[in-house]
Amino acid sequence: ALMEAAKYCTIGQLSSALYDVSGRYRRSM
Numbered sequence: 001a002l003m004e005a006a007k008y009c010t011i012g013q014l015s016s017a018l019y020d021v022s023g024r025y026r027r028s029m
Helices: 002-028
Strands: none
Touching: none
């Protein structure tokens, strides 16, 4: 179930989440 959810979420939510987090992290630096 987790793997299936990851397949659906990874491309959309995960990539946008990583981009947002990396953006905040760089701004903090």
